[in-house]
Amino acid sequence: MRITQRKLEKSFGENMMSHCLLKTTLAAAVFAAAAFTVSAANPFADVDDSSWAYQAVSQLSDQGVVDGYPDGTFRGDKNVSRYEMSQIIARLMAKENMLNASQKATVDKLAGEYADELKSLGVRVAELEKKTGHINTITELRVQDVLRYDNVYKDSKSKHDELSLRVRLNTIANVNDRTTVYSQLETYMSMNGKDVFQPNKYGYDSNGNRYERNGYGDGDFHMNRLWATYQFGPKQTDFTNRPFGPSKNLIGIGQFPVKMGVTGYTYDGQFKGIVAQFGDYVEGGHLTVAYGRATDINYDYTGPMVRGIPLLDSGSNKGLTSAILDAGKNNPKIQAMQKQLTDGVKASVTAGVKDWVAKQYASTGTMPSKAAISAYTAAYTEKATNAAITKAANMLAAQNGMYVKNGYYYPMGQDVTESWGEDEDVPVAYASYIYRKPQQWEFHAYGMTAVGPIGKICRAYGFAGAYYVTPQWHVQGEFVKNVRRLPLNNERPYSFNYGLHYGTADVLKAGSYELGLDYIYSQAGTYFGGSSNDIVDQYMGHVYKNWHGMKNVPAYIADVMEDKADGTYSPNKNYGGAKFFLAKASFVPMRGLQIEADYGFNAKDMGGRKMDNMFMLRATAYIK
Template sequence: MKKILALAAVAALTAGVSAYAANPFSDVTADDWAYQAVSDLSAQGVVEGYPDGTFKGERNMTRYELAQIVARLMAKEDQLNAEQQATLDKLAGEYADELANLGVRVSNLEKKVGNISWNGDARMRYISSSKKNAADKYDGRIRLNVKGQVNDSTYVQGQFVNEMNFKDEATSNTKMAQIYVNHNFGKNVAVRLGRQPIVFGNQGGWQYNGLEGYDGAQASYNNGKLALTTGFGQLNASEWGDIKESDEEDATVLSKGVKDTDMYFAQGSYDFGFAKLGADYVKFQGEFNENNYDHYVAGQELYGINLNIPVQQFNVFGEYWKNTTLGDFDTAWNAGLSYGKADWKKPGTFDLSVSYNDVDAGAYFGGGTWHNDMLKNLLKWSNKKQDFVGATNLTFWNVLANVTLQKNVQLHAEYAFAADAENAADPDDSWTVSLNYKF
């Protein structure tokens, strides 16, 4: 929009705001149709010219320049009528990011829209399976996040999710995936209760990043460099289910799976600037039985360490996990390199990573965030058959990529290949591509 047209619209917004109108700009004369609007806005302190004393009304106005005008209008909102105030609120919402960069809080707008805020995302995805003779998958998902601000220190967060299998019109479900309350104690300490997100593993949570997180409680500390979290609860997503005595639905459970076993966890990380070091600890409750099914979780203890080293646009990363309870098939590690960063607000930005992964069944407790299904080839005990299926160890390469196509629209792709399985047939390559939208 030409600056002179934009300022004419803003002048209508400030009609009735008192000021002595005197035009200070050498390139705006009394013969110009917008002379009065520019003069009034200058007198009110809403617009400023360039250092050479000109207004340059023929130029396009940038978002940053308009955000400056909105910020100055916000300082005069007590003089606006209801209609003008509503228009200003819309402008403040549209230019919220630019106002934040100017150090202007849109607190009045936040109060006016109430204590509830919404956002969401949607995904359309295709997955080519790594499993022999398994059908490919074509699905969609939409998530709606709602946040209710209880007071300055407390909020309640919820997430509604619908997932749909486009290859089966009857397969669709809607659920409340998350609901938790968060209370902050000052700037650095917080406590959460309820069904909440949790992430284990680098590369976005390859070890665990289930949609429904975990049910439990946690306390955290974060000062910007040092981050510490500890909690207790049950994970809600994993390939490892209960072992039952028979195929019957009400059959006796011989061994509980990951989803039904209480666990204690602790996480910590420190950002040194030149590198970031992290550590994880997980302890599943119950008594471990060495004659039990090795990969099942009662009494098992795992720890992990990870390291990220940024080098300009590159990032070198690696991670190691160890199950201290088992005597075999008890470690997992990966190492890789990434480049770039896909920014949701900047079309054309992208990131690309490649990693080598070596994962034992006993060090993986399922529920990872990767879209390809390579890790599902690891050893597990069938719920309906009392025999082992899958691999005890799996090595493979994995490539992940994201590119921002438009503002709030990203293309995501993965390719897992060159897999080598122990005690099982080698899986096929697995790839996936998805379109993702934020709103």
């Protein structure tokens, strides 16, 4: 029996959620199996699995207390020297915050007994670190399955399934006891042949044409982060049991991460620039100030705000004028304009060809051939059509109060214009104050402003917080206000989100989990182009991949143009933005492996237009 593609889609494609769940769960199972194999391996070659000492040795090895000998053996039958014993005690002292009261008392007694050896060891270790430093590496593997939308609205939705692998190679190098260098190499790989979304993947040339940046192709590595910090003030000595270096009083330079608020829904990406932090970011209060360029920007969404939208056609790409004429085909005013332009083109072509034939006959004494007349007619028709579209662009701009310059429409007005092909990273100044008591509560206050022309539409402040009502239940909330009045809806937009969560998923604690439900309300103009969540990113920053022949048009612009073309535009109607619920679940089946599932539902834009529900599943493994 011949099975058609339509039958296959009906059998297997009706429920995308179960489809995503099956594939990503399978990937997670592979991760889990690999991770289990690594952690279950015998840490010392000469300790038999059935030995009574195996569990004790494995536990000590996993905690980093006992390393064994260079040849991979434990040599349990060999007497331990006082120096070797002092090494074990030193490691236990470094993990003091992980020990219970009884264990701490034992370690204190041992430290007194081996004081001389510990002192000698401390000197020797310090000298070694000064010469060679210390390097930690963490490899992050993430498999993700998510729906990607060409059109997110339920009445015209268009989507595909994106299954991808992201690999991040993180290196933390403690150059000395004050200086640390961080780097992160990153690559994405498609696992089902679909293009993988990356915020920085595409750039635009001086004509506004899209191209793929070097280093962002499938399987290509690029440097996502590279920055160095210096710890100033009193020397910090309580960070030796963590791989990330000092946490107090830091200055840094390079490309570093910046996350706004508790969730990072509004922005979670990288800055290229400088940063200074006063206080401890782990616990207590700390003030951070940063200046640089925000790099993780959804440029398809933000670029047209200041770079403009072409009014005329270019090759196979439609311009805004043609798109509006097509969108308004049911509007009598647009129909009348279309007829006027079409009749004008026909009359111009008829007169132009007739005049050309007459001139040819007068100069040669013979009539041009049919082929010559046909070729001239086609060329003249194209020329007349382009002139008609240019005329239509001027008419539409005048009717709708659009600011037009050099053939581009600028939706944010004449004060917010830049040329295509310039540096696409946005200059930003940022400051935040955070006070944190881990697993109890935290409070954030922050402000940011874009620098240059974009600063005229982007200057915001926000507050965020989380509070643990019980050790398991916690609530969180955020508020962001853009103080710039935007022409889009003639308002100073704001956004907020709040949620209730149970449990805490800690990738270092096997069996930990978290369940949560958030409500997100985001007016157009408070999404800054790079969210921590792919579902949030698509709802708040939706881009039409094809709108009446135009490629990659932000919904907040297209929807306004659509209503103006239809004659249904109202200045009292809000456009763009999103309001929706986001259900989240996260589980750590084993140390170093986290599985997450997110579901966005009951989503609408600010005008009440319904968006499709979204599902995302991911599994992330951390290998150290």
